[in-house]
Amino acid sequence: MSYSIQEVAKKMHITSYSIRYYHDQGMLPFVQRDANNNRVFNEIDLEWLQIIVCLRATGMPIAEIQHYLRLVQAGVETVPERYRLMKTQQVRTQAEIRELQQHLKLIDRKVAHYAELLVNPQPDSIVPDGLAAAQAQVSSQPSTK
Amino acid sequence: MSYSIQEVAKKMHITSYSIRYYHDQGMLPFVQRDANNNRVFNEIDLEWLQIIVCLRATGMPIAEIQHYLRLVQAGVETVPERYRLMKTQQVRTQAEIRELQQHLKLIDRKVAHYAELLVNPQPDSIVPDGLAAAQAQVSSQPSTK
DNA sequence: TTAACACCTTAGACTAACTAGAAGGCAAGC
DNA sequence: GCTTGCCTTCTAGTTAGTCTAAGGTGTTAA
DSSP states (O other): OOBOHHHHHHHHTSOHHHHHHHHHTTOOTTOEEOTTSOEEBOHHHHHHHHHHHHHHHTTOOHHHHHHHHHHHHHOGGGHHHHHHHHHHHHHHHHHHHHHHHHHHHHHHHHHHHHHHHHHSOOOTTSOTTTHHHHHHHHHHSOOOO | OOBOHHHHHHHHTSOHHHHHHHHHTTOOTTOEEOTTSOEEBOHHHHHHHHHHHHHHHTTOOHHHHHHHHHHHHHOGGGHHHHHHHHHHHHHHHHHHHHHHHHHHHHHHHHHHHHHHHHHSOOOTTSOTTTHHHHHHHHHHSOOOO
């Protein structure tokens, strides 16, 4: 099976712009062209792209992905470095998930707070989000600008 | 209590550059200046910055955060919109966490695969990561460039 | 008192990773 | 034959920082 750039974009949930960008960066070394110079992707290209998308989505910079892809192409003697690289990415991603879960807690509190205000509105003087104090501060001190 | 930009940067785990950037963008409207024109942050500024950091880390663009901060300052009649905004961000963040967890599974598989290869090395002909097929393809077809 | 050091300021240049627009090629359908 | 739609390349713009340069201020140390 072979795919056009749009089909791949849909499959991978990224834009065709990004795919061209990755290709231009030499990250999709096996992509072929048809008679009209259009990019033609096969299953192997999709596998590579899946890895690229995964590493990008978990925060690995392009340059590091390029390095990893070169390691894969270099052969088995690079397995130790590939292991370290993936291990680092694993730890990084686990930390990122924990961080997002922490941030989500604050967002949950805000949602609950506003939901409560919607059901049980407060008079204008009681301003949420610590703004009451902020407004008091700002009204008692003229702007410095 | 009041804090210098460096102290705030350390507290919030962001750079002083970012804090100045947010301030320049009008996102920290209550920050004062001392006699030497240095920014002076108090607890309320820290609260605002905490929200900014949380929303940025969960993927909200600067422009949307600015809009939210204006809503907060506008008073209680904006509570419904603030609720919708936070609800959207909640859903967005939950989706992001699930996506990262999916990506983490692929990384886990790679780590396990390389760990296995380190313990039990394979001959050079058996190339991991679907590269065997990729190499077969590339060696049987000359480059189109 | 002068030097060193650490901090701050602003303006503006630079970066990563897209993102989009312009201009044009090719094939299918009417 | 013309339009539609997908593809191409090239170039320019965007976002959100990130950093540098040039300079000001205040404290310590010789």
